[in-house]
Amino acid sequence: MKIKTTLLFSFIAITISVFACNKDDGNTNSVTPPDTTNPPSTSSKQHVILVSVDGFRHDYTEMINTPNFDRIVNEGLKAENLVPVFPSKTFPNHLSLVTGLHPENHGIIMNTFYNEEGDKYSISSDAVKDAKWYQGEPIWVTAEKQNVKTATYFWPGSEAPIQGVRPSIWKPYNGNIANTTRVDTALNWLDLPEAERPQFISLYFSIVDSAGHRYGPVSDEVKNTIGHIDFLLGRLYDGIKNHDLAENIQLIIVSDHGMAQLSRDKMVFYDDYIDENEVSFNGNYSPVGTITVNDSSKKMEIYNQLKDVNPHMKVYLKEEVPAELHYSNHPFIADIITVAESGWSMTTRDFFEDRPYSFTGGTHGYDPFDGEDMHGIFIVNGSKFKKEIIPSYNTVDLYELMCSILEIEPANNDGNQEKALQILKQTTEN
Numbered sequence: 001m002k003i004k005t006t007l008l009f010s011f012i013a014i015t016i017s018v019f020a021c022n023k024d025d026g027n028t029n030s031v032t033p034p035d036t037t038n039p040p041s042t043s044s045k046q047h048v049i050l051v052s053v054d055g056f057r058h059d060y061t062e063m064i065n066t067p068n069f070d071r072i073v074n075e076g077l078k079a080e081n082l083v084p085v086f087p088s089k090t091f092p093n094h095l096s097l098v099t100g101l102h103p104e105n106h107g108i109i110m111n112t113f114y115n116e117e118g119d120k121y122s123i124s125s126d127a128v129k130d131a132k133w134y135q136g137e138p139i140w141v142t143a144e145k146q147n148v149k150t151a152t153y154f155w156p157g158s159e160a161p162i163q164g165v166r167p168s169i170w171k172p173y174n175g176n177i178a179n180t181t182r183v184d185t186a187l188n189w190l191d192l193p194e195a196e197r198p199q200f201i202s203l204y205f206s207i208v209d210s211a212g213h214r215y216g217p218v219s220d221e222v223k224n225t226i227g228h229i230d231f232l233l234g235r236l237y238d239g240i241k242n243h244d245l246a247e248n249i250q251l252i253i254v255s256d257h258g259m260a261q262l263s264r265d266k267m268v269f270y271d272d273y274i275d276e277n278e279v280s281f282n283g284n285y286s287p288v289g290t291i292t293v294n295d296s297s298k299k300m301e302i303y304n305q306l307k308d309v310n311p312h313m314k315v316y317l318k319e320e321v322p323a324e325l326h327y328s329n330h331p332f333i334a335d336i337i338t339v340a341e342s343g344w345s346m347t348t349r350d351f352f353e354d355r356p357y358s359f360t361g362g363t364h365g366y367d368p369f370d371g372e373d374m375h376g377i378f379i380v381n382g383s384k385f386k387k388e389i390i391p392s393y394n395t396v397d398l399y400e401l402m403c404s405i406l407e408i409e410p411a412n413n414d415g416n417q418e419k420a421l422q423i424l425k426q427t428t429e430n
């Protein structure tokens with residue numbers, strides 16, 4: 001029902017806006033109704049299918065046989081590592097992937113944070129649907145503003161009307177929707193008449209992240225989910241290859257971060273160093289702690305009690321966070337930031353003792369430059385891309401890449417355009 005309503009709505013919206021598109025298409029007779037027989041082979045428009053596999057670490061394809069990943073890589077391009085932004089958390093990174101901005105510039109600085117009025121942003125609340133939190137311009141907003149249709153089968157931020165704009169087709173997040181349904185629906189969108197067909201499509205899968213958190217990255221449960229993702233990508237890839245538009249479909253597969261194995265033997269206890277009643281953690285204890293000191297005159301005292309006291313915990317004043325982490329210039333970033341060494345956890349002694357099963361399994365959020373456990377995947381396949389293996393790709397460069405493929409003007413962003421586009425084949429037009 002929901003899908004039909006959305007499609008109907010987008011059909012109405014398209015029939016209203018079709019004249020705006022006509023100036024780019026010299027062959028279209030504006031008197032003729034939309035062509036539902038849809039001869040797609042005549043289209044020269046490019047399409048991007050962006051797939052996020054949450055928490056898929058860069059080395060997961062080496063843990064089991066992944067014939068479909070192998071096919072897509074062998075016929076495409078892969079980076080050995082996709083370097084996430086800090087913090088290597090889900091929402092900050094998903095917004096960076098689609099805006100090209102670091103969290104300090106797109107505003108989603110954590111999965112949980114507070115604004116200056118004390119309002120809370122949390123990924124498990126309706127705050128995700130409130131546009132006030134999003135300062136960046138996601139690719140679907142950039143595209144829709146330039147009359148390029150978009151569709152999201154889930155993406156963090158896609159439920160909010162950012163700048164008053166949503167994808168032409170979007171869905172409220174529902175983790176119970178079968179992953180095969182998501183793939184098949186995306187492929188069906190490619191069959192829509194050209195005037196309705198989205199040129200940007202996103203897909204999102206959470207199963208690998210969930211298994212990684214619960215069982216740790218090197219576990220049979222994670223291996224099972226890798227196998228399932230391989231199956232889904234094979235289904236998607238076959239659907240693309242068999243489509244009339246195949247030459248004009250560019251497939252981009254990414255993850256938002258990797259996963260580190262936790263251990264109850266790798267603990268840092270805040271209350272060994274500070275009185276926890278004197279601070280607020282704003283919902284974040286580990287692997288990144290976001291600390292506000294209740295009595296602001298004691299800020300430096302608390303900072304000095306934490307700084308350099310434990311080799312497995314880095315401590316920064318907001319203004320001294322290393323430049324490569326880009327985590328100083330936003331009013332919602334807390335006064336003091338703690339970052340655990342990869343694989344380590346920070347908490348209080350009571351919390352630890354009360355929860356004998358916590359601090360096992362896996363997590364993410366760590367400094368992306370502390371080893372490679374936080375690195376994700378970057379695999380692209382399509383007529384636009386070179387065929388090779390490159391060492392790494394940056395999360396903030398993806399936006400420029402997608403804008404270039406879709407031939408839309410990017411908004412201001414933190415990406416490096418030259419680096420972003422170096423994976424594209426040289427064309428005679430350029």
Ligand SMILES: [Zn+2]
Pocket residue numbers: 054055089090091209256257
């Ligand atoms: Zn994630």
